[in-house]
Amino acid sequence: MSDTEKKITDTQGQYLQAVQKGQRLTDASWQTCRIVLTTERLVLIADEKRQFPLSAIDRIADRFDVNQQSASVSNYVVLHLGDNVLLVTAKEHESFETDLYRAALDGEIILVQHPAVEGGVVQNAGWTKGRMKVTDEALQLALADGQAVPIERADIGDLSFDDKTVSGEERTVIEVEHTQDDISVETHLAGDDFHATVLQVMLEESAERNRADLDLSSTERRVIMALYSGISPFDVPSFVGISVDQTEEIFDRLIELEAISLRRERTEVALTTKGRRVAGEKMGEQ
Template sequence: MSEGERKLMDDRGQYLQAATDGRDIQDADWTQCRIVLTTKRIVLIADEKQVIPLTDVDDVGGRFDVNQNAAGVANYVTLHIDDDVMLLRAPEQEAFETDLYRAFLDNTLIYVQHPAVKGGVVQGTEWQRAKVKLTDEAIKLAVADGQYVTIGRDDIGDVETDERTVDGAERRIFEVEHTDSEDRSVETHITGEGQQITILEAILEEGVERNRANLDLSPTEQQIVMALHTGVSPFDIPDFVDEDVREIEEIFDRLIELDVIETIRERTEVEMTSRGRQVASEEMGSQ
């Protein structure tokens, strides 16, 4: 390995050459190999050795189901290298993809606006440079002003994109909704240069899918979640969605189980007993 190069992963795996020189390979099949990933290259060792410098990779992520051999596999990562397309898979696919994204992103500098939005209110914060570190659980950002921002990869609620001028250049912006250290809904806006945009998009899309995979909300449940997010009181929800209180309480219980909402304070519902009515009557009679 070259000076400063570190090995991130060395494991068995498979690759499928899905396209060469812009031409799809219809009869492509998976080849067993050893995958060695470093901070500078991907090495595939089978009957022959292929070396792919990370700087040659133009795009990462997204499915490329060139045939049934590819379509029949649940998870793989797609590499676009000029006019070639390579699919890779490993026994621990999520860990492999995290290591691959780390190889591209770790310790690079991107642009960050945090918090861009807090509690639904635009904050007017300035763009700053931030150093990136990726873990299995989070995207960690060390911002130039001393902030340390953590975006949990299981905590990405939504990602919108926009085009804006940052540092004198028109850039693609990712508006990432998540929660901060005090469990408040915030948006962190991030962007980068060249290859960074491709990798950030793949990581953020995967984070959104992690959340979607765990949820199957009904239209009423979706309406309730959006109402709570925009500040409607939980006590006003029955009138807001025109549902019975008991039905809303059952929905709240389900949303709590799904970790979509949490209980802050229990409200005790009471009614008078016969003894209570007697006490009240005596009290009223004494006035």
């Protein structure tokens, strides 16, 4: 190892060569190995030692079921390296995935627009540079203007991707809905192709865990929309046009459905990720 290279993790796992020199290997099988991940490379140690510089990874994905062997494993990461595709799974796989995201993203610069949307209202924020740091809990962004923007991975609601011109270049823009000071905001991220694919996989995985399919009445959805727009829970009855008792009953149901969380006993509530997702879907219908 060089003086600047640092070990991130050393664990046990398996790998499967799904594509070699452009050819899909339908008879490939998992090989038990030791996995060593550093700030510069991924090393797989089995009967032979295989090393892959992180700079050689073109794309990281979440599934590539080349055969039944690969389909039978629920969690693995897919590494696209030129015309080769490698699947890797670790004993503590979620922890390994986070370590891989850290290796790929920590200290890297990305373009950030924050807040692009706040309380459902489009803002005039411009694009600025941000330095990334990945933790178990969040994607931390240190912006050039001094702002610190944490995107909690358990707090990601809606997530979308679009190709746009940013700073004179066509880039993939990742639009992430989360909260800031209990208000729903969107932060937009744009980077090079590799950083965009890593962020997409990491954030999609987090958003998928938070997805909700709630059967709500029109009044319940109006309550959620009021909270999403920044209306105080105390002002919801007059804003929506319902009684205080009816509002309390709806709050009880939404708490039970985990669409809102209780902040003070039966008086103050805030939307959860599930609730914000419902609101986001409703906004999209309008």
